Amino acid sequence: MSPIAIGIHGGCGTPDRALLPEHDWTQTRAHLADALRSAWDVLAGGGSALDAVESAVAVLEDSPHFNAGHGAALTEAGDHELDASIMDGATTEAGAICAVRRIRNPIRAARAVMERSDCLLIAGDAADRFARQAGLAIVDNGYFTTERRRQALASLKARARRGTIAAASEAERHGTVGAVALDSRGNLAAGTSTGGFNNKPPGRVGDTPIIGAGTYARNGVCAVSCTGQGEIFIRHAVAHDVWARMRYAGETLKQATDAQVFDVLSAYKIGAGLVAVDAAGRVVAPFNTLGMARGWIGPDGAMHVATHKEVERVSVLERA
Amino acid sequence: MSPIAIGIHGGCGTPDRALLPEHDWTQTRAHLADALRSAWDVLAGGGSALDAVESAVAVLEDSPHFNAGHGAALTEAGDHELDASIMDGATTEAGAICAVRRIRNPIRAARAVMERSDCLLIAGDAADRFARQAGLAIVDNGYFTTERRRQALASLKARARRGTIAAASEAERHGTVGAVALDSRGNLAAGTSTGGFNNKPPGRVGDTPIIGAGTYARNGVCAVSCTGQGEIFIRHAVAHDVWARMRYAGETLKQATDAQVFDVLSAYKIGAGLVAVDAAGRVVAPFNTLGMARGWIGPDGAMHVATHKEVERVSVLERA
Numbered sequence: 001m002s003p004i005a006i007g008i009h010g011g012c013g014t015p016d017r018a019l020l021p022e023h024d025w026t027q028t029r030a031h032l033a034d035a036l037r038s039a040w041d042v043l044a045g046g047g048s049a050l051d052a053v054e055s056a057v058a059v060l061e062d063s064p065h066f067n068a069g070h071g072a073a074l075t076e077a078g079d080h081e082l083d084a085s086i087m088d089g090a091t092t093e094a095g096a097i098c099a100v101r102r103i104r105n106p107i108r109a110a111r112a113v114m115e116r117s118d119c120l121l122i123a124g125d126a127a128d129r130f131a132r133q134a135g136l137a138i139v140d141n142g143y144f145t146t147e148r149r150r151q152a153l154a155s156l157k158a159r160a161r162r163g164t165i166a167a168a169s170e171a172e173r174h175g176t177v178g179a180v181a182l183d184s185r186g187n188l189a190a191g192t193s194t195g196g197f198n199n200k201p202p203g204r205v206g207d208t209p210i211i212g213a214g215t216y217a218r219n220g221v222c223a224v225s226c227t228g229q230g231e232i233f234i235r236h237a238v239a240h241d242v243w244a245r246m247r248y249a250g251e252t253l254k255q256a257t258d259a260q261v262f263d264v265l266s267a268y269k270i271g272a273g274l275v276a277v278d279a280a281g282r283v284v285a286p287f288n289t290l291g292m293a294r295g296w297i298g299p300d301g302a303m304h305v306a307t308h309k310e311v312e313r314v315s316v317l318e319r320a
Numbered sequence: 321m322s323p324i325a326i327g328i329h330g331g332c333g334t335p336d337r338a339l340l341p342e343h344d345w346t347q348t349r350a351h352l353a354d355a356l357r358s359a360w361d362v363l364a365g366g367g368s369a370l371d372a373v374e375s376a377v378a379v380l381e382d383s384p385h386f387n388a389g390h391g392a393a394l395t396e397a398g399d400h401e402l403d404a405s406i407m408d409g410a411t412t413e414a415g416a417i418c419a420v421r422r423i424r425n426p427i428r429a430a431r432a433v434m435e436r437s438d439c440l441l442i443a444g445d446a447a448d449r450f451a452r453q454a455g456l457a458i459v460d461n462g463y464f465t466t467e468r469r470r471q472a473l474a475s476l477k478a479r480a481r482r483g484t485i486a487a488a489s490e491a492e493r494h495g496t497v498g499a500v501a502l503d504s505r506g507n508l509a510a511g512t513s514t515g516g517f518n519n520k521p522p523g524r525v526g527d528t529p530i531i532g533a534g535t536y537a538r539n540g541v542c543a544v545s546c547t548g549q550g551e552i553f554i555r556h557a558v559a560h561d562v563w564a565r566m567r568y569a570g571e572t573l574k575q576a577t578d579a580q581v582f583d584v585l586s587a588y589k590i591g592a593g594l595v596a597v598d599a600a601g602r603v604v605a606p607f608n609t610l611g612m613a614r615g616w617i618g619p620d621g622a623m624h625v626a627t628h629k630e631v632e633r634v635s636v637l638e639r640a
Binding site for chain 1: 413439441525
């Protein structure tokens with residue numbers, strides 16, 4: 001029986017502690033723990049890495065504290081366009097949707113594309129229609145809006161009018177959620193979901209729904225979910241590159257992910273982070289920003305959650 | 321001064337010779353030669369690999385003999401949705417559009433996204449609007465339709481009604497065009513454009529607009545443009561994988577591309593092909609189907625075009 005492990009992130013755009021009331025941080029950590037527990041329940045019960053990833057990402061999508069699902073960023077036009085992808089490392093099968101407006105849990109739509117269509121990626125209104133036909137929960141676009149994102153958009157538009165858009169911090173703009181898992185049969189999986197960034201142009205698609213860029217998983221090597229300025233992640237096929245460094249160059253998970261985040265991506269002066277797990281259940285979560293909401297439970301069952309540099313060891317869970 | 325080279329493909333879904341009148345094959349070869357000449361003129365005059373790729377792909381888009389631009393495949397709904405991407409190996413900058421309906425030359429829109437927006441990938445109607453604002457040629461969706469594609473769609477729908485869809489040949493379904501180039505400053509570039517496949521579901525996006533899957537270019541290593549069943553190409557990040565095998569495993573261009581086409585992709589029993597060039601100007605064009613329209617001019621100036629196994633040496637061009 002393989003060791004089991006789960007790793008999650010809530011985006012590398014975590015703002016300075018002082019910018020939000022303590023209550024928000026407490027809730028953020030609680031929702032990270034909820035996502036970890038839901039995935040651990042799947043894995044500890046002998047369930048699949050794919051189910052664990054879908055479950056964890058859906059919990060983060062439902063939380064208003066992360067930029068995905070409810071709480072997603074607002075476009076220039078003041079509405080929401082969501083992207084997500086999921087990959088099964090056992091089969092290399094994958095599914096993704098981009099620029100959707102009506103699907104409550106985009107990660108579930110990505111999985112439905114993988115399992116119930118001949119496509120891998122479906123774009124726009126057609127993906128919303130596909131999800132409805134697949135019986136997934138459909139919501140009005142306004143369901144995704146929170147007061148915090150509305151304020152962030154207003155603030156960004158005001159800065160744009162004043163010509164100080166460059167001063168907008170990463171925290172006000174980007175955000176993503178994602179999960180990686182290793183199950184008791186040794187199968188790896190990864191999934192990622194996002195609202196993009198605040199004030200993004202309509203139709204813009206980042207790395208989140210791009211298999212190889214924002215998400216990648218292959219049994220025996222690694223599963224990876226990314227967060228950061230998506231355009232650069234696509235240009236470097238970051239998630240696949242982590243796999244390729246391990247597979248072709250013999251690097252460890254830590255070497256491969258540190259090289260991507262701290263050498264390749266940091267050279268562009270962009271915010272960058274990821275969570276990844278290898279075939280032994282080792283979880284890494286490097287980031288080059290002030291904070292990245294994240295958490296993991298390794299093969300020892302110890303749950304850790306964090307929003308900034310400091311990591312909190314929450315509890316130790318049993319493997320049933 | 322670097323050697324210069326151009327390689328192009330018109331998709332690995334080339335039908336049996338007997339299925340089309342000889343006049344069509346003559347025209348197909350003539351249009352391949354036109355695309356090669358247009359790119360060579362750029363390169364021989366000291367122009368950029370990026371300009372050469374854009375020029376060659378635009379010629380193939382304008383030809384009715386290839387599944388891109390005029391002559392693109394029809395969706396289930398009987399209209400057209402086009403995808404394209406381009407990448408500059410000198411900077412790793414890239415641009416792409418997917419599921420567009422009104423842009424006469426999608427490859428020019430991909431380049432405009434790269435150079436005139438903060439995005440890398442724009443989807444759907446928003447991409448059509450972007451192209452219009454960028455001053456690119458806009459056409460009615462019907463401009464892309466040819467009688468041959470209309471017949472192919474009718475034939476596929478008839479087969480679907482009879483339940484014999486699996487018998488449809490690759491030739492009736494897939495198709496893509498692409499180009500790779502090396503310029504006199506040693507810069508590499510790649511670009512790809514497609515109508516997808518006949519009878520595709522609305523919103524379906526394949527590997528063509530996915531940087532890392534259908535298109536990839538990095539100076540000093542290689543430029544790659546792919547053709548085949550896109551879903552599998554995305555799962556293996558084929559174009560980036562060729563780069564990674566050369567960069568991390570020390571494989572030659574021929575080793576890396578043969579491994580992808582004949583080992584990895586052929587194992588799925590799908591049609592697969594690509595054209596690629598390395599930093600020395602060596603061009604390869606492997607495919608596992610009956611035919612792949614293709615052509616190249618290497619550093620020696622000799623132009624070759626082909627549609628099936630046999631390669632025709634057309635002429636030798638001067639480097640100005």
